[in-house]
Amino acid sequence: MNGLELDxxxxxxxxxxxxxxxxxxxxxxxxxxxxxxxxxxxxSLFGMISGDLRPDAxxxxxxxxxxxxxxxxxxxxxxxxxxYQVPRPFLRMSVFENTLVAAQQGARARGRASYALAxxxxxxxxxADLAGRPAAQLGLLQRKRLELARALxxxxxxxxxxxxxxxxxxxxxxxxxxxxxxxxxxxxxxxxWIEHVVRALTATVDRLICLAGGRVIxxxxxxxxxxSAAVKDVFLGTExxxxxxxxxxxxxxxxxxx
Ligand SMILES: Nc1ncnc2c1ncn2[C@@H]1O[C@H](COP(=O)(O)OP(=O)(O)OP(=O)(O)O)[C@@H](O)[C@H]1O
Ligand SMILES: [Mg+2]
Numbered sequence: 566m567n568g569l570e571l572d573x574x575x576x577x578x579x580x581x582x583x584x585x586x587x588x589x590x591x592x593x594x595x596x597x598x599x600x601x602x603x604x605x606x607x608x609s610l611f612g613m614i615s616g617d618l619r620p621d622a623x624x625x626x627x628x629x630x631x632x633x634x635x636x637x638x639x640x641x642x643x644x645x646x647x648x649y650q651v652p653r654p655f656l657r658m659s660v661f662e663n664t665l666v667a668a669q670q671g672a673r674a675r676g677r678a679s680y681a682l683a684x685x686x687x688x689x690x691x692x693a694d695l696a697g698r699p700a701a702q703l704g705l706l707q708r709k710r711l712e713l714a715r716a717l718x719x720x721x722x723x724x725x726x727x728x729x730x731x732x733x734x735x736x737x738x739x740x741x742x743x744x745x746x747x748x749x750x751x752x753x754x755x756x757x758w759i760e761h762v763v764r765a766l767t768a769t770v771d772r773l774i775c776l777a778g779g780r781v782i783x784x785x786x787x788x789x790x791x792x793s794a795a796v797k798d799v800f801l802g803t804e805x806x807x808x809x810x811x812x813x814x815x816x817x818x819x820x821x822x823x
Contacts, residue, residue: 567628568592568755569645569723574613574623576606576779583609584620585779591755593722598766598787599759601776602799607759608650610776611725614757615647616640627723641671646721650728650759652708654700660711661687661696664718671719683718690714690744705732709741717748723755724748730762742768763791775799 569591576584583606591597601607612618613625616637625633632640654663664683668674674682687693690710695703700711709729716724726745730738742765749756760766766773766787773790775783777799783790790796 566590566592566626568595569614569757570624570626571610571614572624572626574620574625576609576613576618576620582606582779584613584623586623587776587779587781589774589781589784591723591757593755594749594753595772596749596756596770597758598770598773599757599776600761600763600766600773600791600796605776605799606779607776608727611647611727611757611759614640614725615645638670641719641721642673644720644722645725646671646716646719646723647725648709648712648716648727648729650731652712654703654708654711654715656701657699659697659699660692660703660714663700663711664692664714667715667718671721682720686714686718689748690717691740706737709733713741713744720752721754723757726756726758726760728759728761730760730765733762738762738765741765745769 571587571589573586573588574584575586587610599607609618613620616632616635619634624631627640627643627645630643632643655666661683664686665679668679668682672682687696690713692707692710692714695707700708703711713729730741733741745756746769748754756769758766758770770787772785773783773787774781775790775796782799783793783796
C-alpha cells in the first residue's frame with residue numbers, strides 16, 4: 566500500500582504499555598489528527614514511525630517498504646519528516662543553516678538547489694526575516710516555526726507534527742493552521758498531527774484518532790470521535806482535555822443541554 570501502515574505494533578517501557586498490538590494506516594494526502602490523554606503513547610508512536618524508537622513486536626511499513634528497523638535518516642529520505650514536541654534545533658547555527666542542513670541531509674538537495682529550497686521554506690514558514698539569527702535566540706513560537714521549517718525542508722510525503730500549536734495564542738494557532746493547510750495543498754503531503762489544541766485539528770483534519778493505553782479507542786470523523794462515549798470517558802477528569810471538548814462544543818454541559 567502507498568502511505569504508512571502500522572501492523573500490530575507493541576511497545577512497553579517496563580510496566581507501561583505505550584502500544585498494544587496497534588494497527589493503523591495513513592494514505593498519501595490524508596490529514597489525520599491524534600489525540601489522547603497525557604502519557605497515552607502519542608509521542609512514542611511517532612518515535613516508532615520516524616525511527617527514534619523500535620517496537621518490541623509488529624511491523625512499520627512505508628510505501629510498501631518494511632522500515633521497522635531502519636534508521637531515522639533513511640526513513641527521512643523515504644519521505645517521513647517529523648517535528649519534536651520539544652524543539653531540537655542546532656542552537657549555535659542560524660535559522661537558515663538549520664533549514665539548509667535539513668534540505669541537504671533529508672531532501673538530498675545539493676548546492677544552489679539546497680539554498681533555494683531552504684530559502685523557500687523559510688519564506689513559507691514566515692522565518693525569512695530571522696534567517697541569520699542563531700536558533701538559540703528564538704522564542705517559543707519561532708522555535709516551533711523553525712521545527713516545522715526543518716521538517717518541510719526534508720520534502721516529506723508524510724509530515725508528523727507533535728504539538729506544534731501548544732503554547733501559542735489564538736491568532737498564532739490560526740496562522741499555523743493556514744501554513745500547514747498551504748503546505749498540504751502545495752505539496753500534497755499527508756499529515757499526522759498530535760495536538761491538544763483541538764480547534765487546530767478540527768480546522769485541518771478530516772479524520773481523528775484517539776489513543777489510550779496503547780490502543781486506538783476512536784478513529785473517524787473528528788466530531789464523531791470526540792463525541793463518542795469511549796473518548797469522552799478517557800478525557801473527562803483531565804483538565805486540558807475537558808477544556809478541549811468544551812472548545813469543540815462537546816463538553817459535559819453541552820451533553821445535558823442536548
Ligand atoms: N524512553 C522512555 N523510557 C521509559 N518510559 C518512557 C519513555 N518514553 C516514554 N515513556 C513513558 O511512556 C508513556 C507514554 O509517553 P509518550 O511521551 O509517548 O506519551 P504522550 O501521549 O506523547 O504524552 P503527552 O501528551 O504528555 O506528550 C509515558 O508513561 C512515558 O513516561
Ligand atoms: Mg507527547
